[in-house]
Amino acid sequence: MTSPARPPGAGEPLHRGQLTGTAADVAPTLLHKVLVAGERSGRIVEVEAYEGGDDPASHAFRGRTPRNGIMFGPAGHLYVYFTYGMHWCANVVCGSRGEARAVLVRALVPLTGLEAMRGARPAATRDRDLCNGPAKLCQALGITGADNGLDLLAGDSAIMLLDDGVPPPRTPGNGPRVGISVATERRMRWWVENEPCVSR
């Protein structure tokens, strides 16, 4: 009995219990999970952990504000923020309620909806440049502030986080986070080694 090949971008939503640990615990487990936005989807190949009140680099370090409120809610929701006057970035909220931990999704391998992604990102000359950065992948998938707070684990959400059976790498790359000026000694960035779609 041969089962048919699973369509690209298909899978089951993660269980919320998989996201209740610290951001540093959860982040590397999200490698190879699939982020889906309508017909567009990609496999996560680079992430960063932000630990809320324990982490000077986190948006939640100085407490709850109108912008970061979603981070203080339940795990599995999407935290989208606007930065540098023009870019959106997407996080998966994790930890327990009130802890404001989150994992920034930094890069994807495009799986489906490539034509829509190319249309959304005319600056990308190669397909590997469609989603190889936190703001690029939001542009490619059409994620904006309007999506802030969505439940990524609900079957009817416009944006979902799926497990299609591909396990995380046994030994991911690990190093300092990108683009921050504090807590730079913490090695809380993880990526899939030898993967062309990783940023930088």
Next chain:
DNA sequence: CTTTGGATCGTCT
């Protein structure tokens, strides 16, 4: 190939 600086505006001090 690497380095540099401009774009652009919401958010918090």
Next chain:
DNA sequence: GACGATCCAAAGG
């Protein structure tokens, strides 16, 4: 009023 959890084009080697 200052500063980004960034990207890209242009300039330089």
